[in-house]
Amino acid sequence: MKTAIVWFKTDLRLLDNEALVKAIAQSDQVVPVYCFDEAQFETTTYGFNKTGNYRAQFLLESVQDLDANLRKLGSGLVVLKGKPEEEIAKIVLQYRAQKVFAKREVAYEEKQTEKKVQDALFKLRCELETFSTSTLYHAEDLPFSIKDIPDVFTSFRKKTEFDATIRPIFEVPTAITSPEIAPMEIPSWKDLDLKKPKKESRAAIQFKGGETAALNRLHYYFFETKQLSVYKETRNGMVGADYSSKFSAWLAMGCISPRAIYDQIKKYEKENGANDSTYWLVFELLWRDFFRFMFKKYQTKFFLYTGIQPEKPISKKASESALSQWINGKTDSDFINANMLELKKTGFMSNRGRQNVASYFCNELQMDWRMGAAYFESQLIDYDVCSNWGNWAYLAGVGNDPRKHRYFNIEKQAKDYDKDGEFRKLWLLEN
Numbered sequence: 001m002k003t004a005i006v007w008f009k010t011d012l013r014l015l016d017n018e019a020l021v022k023a024i025a026q027s028d029q030v031v032p033v034y035c036f037d038e039a040q041f042e043t044t045t046y047g048f049n050k051t052g053n054y055r056a057q058f059l060l061e062s063v064q065d066l067d068a069n070l071r072k073l074g075s076g077l078v079v080l081k082g083k084p085e086e087e088i089a090k091i092v093l094q095y096r097a098q099k100v101f102a103k104r105e106v107a108y109e110e111k112q113t114e115k116k117v118q119d120a121l122f123k124l125r126c127e128l129e130t131f132s133t134s135t136l137y138h139a140e141d142l143p144f145s146i147k148d149i150p151d152v153f154t155s156f157r158k159k160t161e162f163d164a165t166i167r168p169i170f171e172v173p174t175a176i177t178s179p180e181i182a183p184m185e186i187p188s189w190k191d192l193d194l195k196k197p198k199k200e201s202r203a204a205i206q207f208k209g210g211e212t213a214a215l216n217r218l219h220y221y222f223f224e225t226k227q228l229s230v231y232k233e234t235r236n237g238m239v240g241a242d243y244s245s246k247f248s249a250w251l252a253m254g255c256i257s258p259r260a261i262y263d264q265i266k267k268y269e270k271e272n273g274a275n276d277s278t279y280w281l282v283f284e285l286l287w288r289d290f291f292r293f294m295f296k297k298y299q300t301k302f303f304l305y306t307g308i309q310p311e312k313p314i315s316k317k318a319s320e321s322a323l324s325q326w327i328n329g330k331t332d333s334d335f336i337n338a339n340m341l342e343l344k345k346t347g348f349m350s351n352r353g354r355q356n357v358a359s360y361f362c363n364e365l366q367m368d369w370r371m372g373a374a375y376f377e378s379q380l381i382d383y384d385v386c387s388n389w390g391n392w393a394y395l396a397g398v399g400n401d402p403r404k405h406r407y408f409n410i411e412k413q414a415k416d417y418d419k420d421g422e423f424r425k426l427w428l429l430e431n
């Protein structure tokens, strides 16, 4: 009897999940597993929780939804907590599994964990096979080797769009043969040493974790409201659920894949016509790919103060009070404050807001950009290691921005993007 473990990580979905499909095809029975990795709940060197309350809630919901969807197919989710290299090994022994199937990682810490699991499994004569499942373009289909990927997004995008194609999606399996899997027990808030966040009525959107909610959101944004057809005009907005797709949290947790989104964009275009907006969502997903591939190319460099640049920039201040004012929305700029309060109270901030608060942190406060990135890591519901550290390095002038010192005129930005002050009123009036 061939038994496989599918180790779910940030790919908490059934649709377009190559690891799951391959495990089913190659085995007689499959045991789906999720491990709450204790390292994800530690405090970082910058003093923040690695995973804050908002993302923890989204994760718990996503794991529950995955379990429910797996049970509909005759399976279920085994939930573990601890060190993956110990917990996955125990499960392999318990089920006498010959192989573990999982998503392939790109960032340093995640790769280290993957390596530790592989070493532990090797001792048990069990193989770990990994699959690239989180990008739009498959790494192997790129028209360059990883080390030759252009550092400038436009060069990367043009050549990739011209020379590479996007692979089709893997459909949801029709059934999964598994041993009896006991009802799932997820960690409590106390176990995670975190607090269930309060509901905030001013939130741009009430995020709910899981593949079911991700697919509902896609259906709403594309087919029900046809917001996709005006995305390019609305995407710089700051108030409400529909100025942008809000797919980020589901993408970050892998509740939906970028290829599944692409697949539905193509369907939408057939039914409703293609325009600049329908293309622009693909363009933005390419930014996401770009930062992932940059992480493959530069590995740990994105966590250095000098980023991927060889020159040494001037040293920056590390002021506790400036950091606290920024976090708590008490700076001298009402536009920055409104954005930072939105992040603090909801775990989300618009792309326009993120660019401004990061520029303010680096240029006005003259702070070490990595501290800002670490706060975002803790607080963002959609935190994604490559998108976060890649964008921060970009704005700090040590990443992939060919202009290097990008500087946002905050007052002008507020006038352009919050002309009548609606966004600032929302977050500053009843604070």
Ligand SMILES: Cc1cc2nc3c(=O)[nH]c(=O)nc-3n(C[C@H](O)[C@H](O)[C@H](O)COP(=O)(O)OP(=O)(O)OC[C@H]3O[C@@H](n4cnc5c(N)ncnc54)[C@H](O)[C@@H]3O)c2cc1C
Binding pocket: 235, 244, 245, 246, 247, 248, 249, 251, 252, 281, 284, 285, 287, 288, 291, 349, 350, 351, 352, 354, 355, 358, 376, 380, 382, 383, 384, 385, 387, 388, 389, 391, 392, 395
């Ligand atoms: C300083 C800073 C930090 C950021 N940190 C993160 C992060 O941790 N996680 C994250 O998903 N995004 C991050 N972003 C990118 C972007 O702000 C968010 O993806 C976006 O605001 C999420 O809202 P949306 O899904 O409605 O975006 P939409 O405008 O609807 O875009 C669709 C999707 O395209 C991708 N995308 C859009 N813009 C970018 C971008 N600049 N870089 C990478 N991908 C992009 C996202 O997956 C997004 O969900 C960051 C941007 C900045 C400036």
